[in-house]
Amino acid sequence: MNKVIIQGGGEHARVVLDCLQAQGLQVVALFDPKYTGDLWGVPQRGAYDPAFMPEARAIVAIGNNAVRKRVVSITQHEYTNAVHPSAIISSRSSWGTGNMILHGVIIQAQAHMGNHCILNTGVRVDHDCIISDYVHIAPGTVLCGTVTVGEGTFIGAGAVVIPGRKVGAWATVGAGAVVTRDIPDYAVAVGNPARIIKYTNIS
Numbered sequence: 001m002n003k004v005i006i007q008g009g010g011e012h013a014r015v016v017l018d019c020l021q022a023q024g025l026q027v028v029a030l031f032d033p034k035y036t037g038d039l040w041g042v043p044q045r046g047a048y049d050p051a052f053m054p055e056a057r058a059i060v061a062i063g064n065n066a067v068r069k070r071v072v073s074i075t076q077h078e079y080t081n082a083v084h085p086s087a088i089i090s091s092r093s094s095w096g097t098g099n100m101i102l103h104g105v106i107i108q109a110q111a112h113m114g115n116h117c118i119l120n121t122g123v124r125v126d127h128d129c130i131i132s133d134y135v136h137i138a139p140g141t142v143l144c145g146t147v148t149v150g151e152g153t154f155i156g157a158g159a160v161v162i163p164g165r166k167v168g169a170w171a172t173v174g175a176g177a178v179v180t181r182d183i184p185d186y187a188v189a190v191g192n193p194a195r196i197i198k199y200t201n202i203s
C-alpha cells in the first residue's frame with residue numbers, strides 16, 4: 001500500500017512529489033494532460049486513467065482550491081496524505097485524507113483539519129484551530145489558537161490570523177495580511193489590519 005499517484009503535474013505537484021519521496025513512498029505516476037515524460041524518475045502519464053494501478057493511493061496536488069475540488073470529484077483511487085518528515089505535529093491533532101502537510105509545518109494540539117487541504121511550507125497552525133476541506137494556506141502563514149477557516153479558502157503567504165478569528169468559506173486573504181476581525185465567505189481581504197477589498201464568486 002506504499003504506491004501513490006499524483007493528480008497534477010505543475011509546480012505544486014513537484015513539491016508534493018518531493019514530499020512523498022521524502023516519506024519513502026513510491027510515487028508511480030503523475031497525471032496531468034499538460035505533461036508527459038519523466039520527472040525525478042516518475043512517469044508523467046498525461047490524462048488521468050482511473051484503471052491505472054487501482055491499489056495505489058492518490059493525492060490531488062493542485063494549488064487552486066476550486067480546481068482541486070473538481071479533480072477530487074473525478075478521481076476514483078482512494079486517497080492518502082502527504083506529510084513531510086520535517087513537520088512537527090501534535091498527536092492531539094487530527095485531519096482527514098488527501099491533505100498536503102509540507103516541509104516544516106507545525107500543527108499544535110487539538111487542531112483539526114478536513115480533507116484535501118494544503119498546509120504549505122512552514123505554515124503554523126496553533127492549538128484548537130479548525131480548518132475545513134479544500135483550504136490552501138500559503139508558505140509561512142500563522143494561524144494563532146482557535147482560528148476557524150471555512151471550506152475552499154486561500155490564505156496568502158506570510159499572513160497572520162490572530163486568536164479566535166473566523167475566516168469564512170471560499171475567502172481570500174492576501175499575502176502578509178494580519179486578520180484582526182472575522183472575514184466573511186467569499187471576501188478578499190488584504191493588508192494590516194486586513195480590510196475587505198472585494199468579493200469573489202467561486203464555488
Ligand SMILES: CC(=O)SCCNC(=O)CCNC(=O)[C@H](O)C(C)(C)COP(=O)(O)OP(=O)(O)OC[C@H]1O[C@@H](n2cnc3c(N)ncnc32)[C@H](O)[C@@H]1OP(=O)(O)O
Pocket residue numbers: 120138139155156157172173174175176177188189190191197
Ligand atoms: C509556494 C507558493 O508560492 S504558494 C502561493 C502563495 N501566493 C500568495 O501568497 C499570493 C497571495 N495573493 C495576493 O496577495 C493577491 O494580491 C490577492 C489574491 C490578495 C489579490 O489579488 P487580485 O485580486 O489580483 O488583486 P489586485 O492585484 O488587483 O490588487 C487589488 C488591490 O489590492 C492591493 N493588494 C493586493 N494584494 C495585496 C496584499 N497582499 N497586501 C496589500 N495590498 C494588496 C493592490 O495593491 C491593489 O490596490 P489598489 O487597488 O490600491 O491598486
